[in-house]
Amino acid sequence: MAAEQGVKVVARNRRARHEYEIIDTVEAGLVLTGTEVKSLRAGRASLADGFGEITDSEAWLHGVHIPEYAQGTWTNHEPTRVRKMLLHRQEIDRLASSTKERGLTLIPLSLYFKDGKAKIELGLARGKRTYDKRHDLAKRDAAREVDRELRRRR
Numbered sequence: 001m002a003a004e005q006g007v008k009v010v011a012r013n014r015r016a017r018h019e020y021e022i023i024d025t026v027e028a029g030l031v032l033t034g035t036e037v038k039s040l041r042a043g044r045a046s047l048a049d050g051f052g053e054i055t056d057s058e059a060w061l062h063g064v065h066i067p068e069y070a071q072g073t074w075t076n077h078e079p080t081r082v083r084k085m086l087l088h089r090q091e092i093d094r095l096a097s098s099t100k101e102r103g104l105t106l107i108p109l110s111l112y113f114k115d116g117k118a119k120i121e122l123g124l125a126r127g128k129r130t131y132d133k134r135h136d137l138a139k140r141d142a143a144r145e146v147d148r149e150l151r152r153r154r
Helices: 014-019 034-041 089-100 130-153
Strands: 007-012 020-030 051-055 058-062 083-086 104-114 117-127
Touching (some): 014 104, 014 117, 014 130, 020 089, 020 104, 034 104, 051 089, 058 089, 089 104, 089 117
Antiparallel strands (some): 020 083, 051 058, 058 083, 104 117
16 A cells, blocks of 8 residues: 555634634644544544643643544544644744743644644634724725726726
8 A cells, every 4th residue: 555645634723814813833743543543534623622732841732622433442532632742842942932922822723644644733823803803804805806896897
């Protein structure tokens, strides 16, 4: 059997870009059990309530829901367990110092397989205020109107 190539997206956190201002992104590996990998390969995961935390110079992923594997036995995993993320020491140190800054947090943006290995894209994010969200929606609507008008004139 040939090794997997390319990227297969399992889950995206679409609300994250609406709720947060993404300052920086980082790709991290995940420490998973066998049934978690099988469940992810079936395309089942939810990043909605997830967040990253750095404690004792280690990166941890909280709140990500990977449902139990349907054909799993008593060895099945707990769906919302805390999972370790694999990052280089310099990245962990940089993220730790950034999250100590007021208002910044680590948010999972997408979960995917890259060349057969489970990866997660984390965003260093600051929460948006309600008026920021409305401003972004208004800007997006204005751009859509401009595009529509340009297409109509052609």
